[in-house]
Amino acid sequence: xxxxxxxxxxxxxxxxxxxxxxxxxxxxxxxxxxxxxxxxxxxxxxxxxxxxxxxxxxxxxxxxxxxxxxxxxxxxxxxxxxxxxxxxxxxxxxxxxxxxxxxxxxxxxxxxxxxxxxxxxxxxxxxxxxxxxxxxxxxxxxxxxxxxxxxxxxxxxxxxxxxxxxxxxxxxxxxxxxxxxxxxxxxxxxxxxxxxxxxxxxxxxxxxxxxxxxxxxxxxxxxxxxxxxxxxxxxxxxxxxxxxxx
Numbered sequence: 001x002x003x004x005x006x007x008x009x010x011x012x013x014x015x016x017x018x019x020x021x022x023x024x025x026x027x028x029x030x031x032x033x034x035x036x037x038x039x040x041x042x043x044x045x046x047x048x049x050x051x052x053x054x055x056x057x058x059x060x061x062x063x064x065x066x067x068x069x070x071x072x073x074x075x076x077x078x079x080x081x082x083x084x085x086x087x088x089x090x091x092x093x094x095x096x097x098x099x100x101x102x103x104x105x106x107x108x109x110x111x112x113x114x115x116x117x118x119x120x121x122x123x124x125x126x127x128x129x130x131x132x133x134x135x136x137x138x139x140x141x142x143x144x145x146x147x148x149x150x151x152x153x154x155x156x157x158x159x160x161x162x163x164x165x166x167x168x169x170x171x172x173x174x175x176x177x178x179x180x181x182x183x184x185x186x187x188x189x190x191x192x193x194x195x196x197x198x199x200x201x202x203x204x205x206x207x208x209x210x211x212x213x214x215x216x217x218x219x220x221x222x223x224x225x226x227x228x229x230x231x232x233x234x235x236x237x238x239x240x241x242x243x244x245x246x
């Protein structure tokens with residue numbers, strides 16, 4: 001049975017969500033279907049998982065054009081007119097309007113090419129509430145939803161065993177990339193970084209105005225649970241912070 005001390009200490013409203021890479025999905029899991037989840041963005045599936053459902057994706061799942069890249073099912077994003085124009089100024093009549101997230105198509109192209117493009121080596125990606133995790137399921141990542149006070153606690157706890165200062169990053173990428181693609185890439189490194197996610201302006205309205213994601217490798221989550229019992233969370237400074245968590 002997994003301990004959930006972090007949830008109690010930080011007064012998290014939802015159980016963290018585990019990211020499981022698998023070749024089979026449990027019977028109770030539901031496939032991500034935009035019309036049933038609220039929209040085409042992957043984060044609607046993540047939201048359903050935070051509400052208690054097990055939600056899975058595959059290379060055949062439908063969603064926004066960038067979903068398969070953000071989840072590791074495809075190395076490239078197919079967008080009419082080119083992804084570099086979609087992220088910047090647009091290509092004109094007959095093509096999707098530009099999102100104006102990047103100054104020029106050239107900058108947008110360089111940005112897209114800088115992202116990791118490793119593919120997951122399984123048929124499915126499953127979001128499941130961590131407290132519902134089965135014994136035979138081995139998660140790669142754990143995702144938290146947190147307000148700024150809770151986020152400060154998660155960042156400090158993640159840094160508890162580290163002698164460096166830059167172990168957490170908050171990249172400007174698509175919502176799905178911030179909770180899956182980039183954290184998965186980090187998880188294979190010797191010293192993986194934690195990822196603050198849902199800074200994507202398109203994805204932010206899916207969750208509350210004060211909510212961000214915090215994604216870490218599962219192994220780091222296990223360490224954090226152990227450390228949470230004897231650290232700053234039991235000190236006077238945090239007691240003052242904890243009193244205003246609701």
